[in-house]
């Protein structure tokens with residue numbers, strides 16, 4: 001064709017934290033009040049797909065989300081786009097045709113294959129995918145997790161597969177607040193995740209507003225950040241390295257409960273869970289007690305949906321249990337922890 005341009009398509013997974021990020025110390029750069037740790041999920045079920053194209057013929061930057069055109073002036077998207085273009089310019093392009101491409105407008109098309117803003121980490125997959133795709137489009141090498149972080153904090157962890165930590169960092173410019181792989185995708189192949197979709201409605205308090213209120217009003221948030229998370233991160237990394245499921249499950253459960261306790265300690269209080277979420281918690285504690293050890297761990301983000309971490313061999317029992325107490329359960333999706341699969345296409 002006569003079309004002169006370039007197009008790249010990538011996918012990125014959602015991630016579910018086992019040590020939760022809750023609180024920003026810098027809202028502009030999106031720097032957290034504590035480190036966090038998550039697993040990136042397999043992309044068969046829950047993922048974002050983004051296609052980004054640049055062309056001489058495009059008149060202005062444009063963005064489509066789930067098939068609908070949205071304003072590209074969204075400040076967080078702009079933060080990512082500006083930083084990507086800044087890094088692309090910094091690279092020395094001897095090739096004139098490439099430096100010319102930097103002045104072309106970009107068209108971005110992004111889709112999630114699951115409900116947006118229902119506390120299912122849609123922004124994490126979305127921003128990770130956007131930044132990763134743009135980095136491939138503009139040939140940027142090296143870590144881009146700090147750019148994804150400027151879109152949505154938790155997005156930095158979706159840049160990598162496997163178990164990933166986001167270090168709190170000390171620097172004011174955020175250069176050390178980045179994602180790092182703790183254990184890669186093949187490390188714990190028996191680990192499974194079940195997502196129990198309790199509700200796919202949009203969440204009532206965005207994580208941004210919720211975190212801001214918590215930072216401003218909760219003493220417990222400061223206590224958690226200073227006295228709990230640093231040692232808990234170390235214990236969690238050790239549990240993952242040693243594949244110690246008992247320790248992993250206990251820490252996961254406790255950390256989810258603590259994040260939601262901080263939400264309750266916020267004034268006015270925030271509660272993301274509903275009665276079904278609490279019934280699931282009670283059911284899991286009763287089941288684990290009956291089994292004499294932890295067979296399944298739950299965790300909740302900024303919404304009522306439960307995410308369960310468990311080992312492969314216990315999936316049938318746990319699915320039967322959920323079927324029994326919560327029929328029908330066709331909302332359950334089993335996903336597997338795998339790596340970030342990148343589909344890199346150029347014209």
Ligand code: PMV
Nearest residue numbers: 017020021153154207301302
């Ligand atoms: O990235 P955000 O701003 O959507 O924050 C999400 C925070 C939690 O999902 C609730 C916890 C986490 O660590 O993912």
